[in-house]
Amino acid sequence: MIDFIHAHSTRLYAIAAAALALIAHYVQDLPTGLILALVAAVLGTGEAVQRVEDRKTAKALHQEPPQ
DSSP, X not given: OHHHHHHTHHHHXXXXXXXXXXXXXXXXXXXXXXXXXXXXXHHHHHHHXXXXXXXXXXXXXXXXXXX
């Protein structure tokens, strides 16, 4: 499971961000504080996803290209 999350972290992040936006739009009774806290968590997760992608890019730069 960890390998799946590592390999598809950007896709999973996009799904979570889209779901948050849809929930905030369609569920009218959510408190603003809850929405802002979830947005902050999504932004923090985005930073972690960016670091994972940067590590994968750096690793790929040090490999021989496929023939």
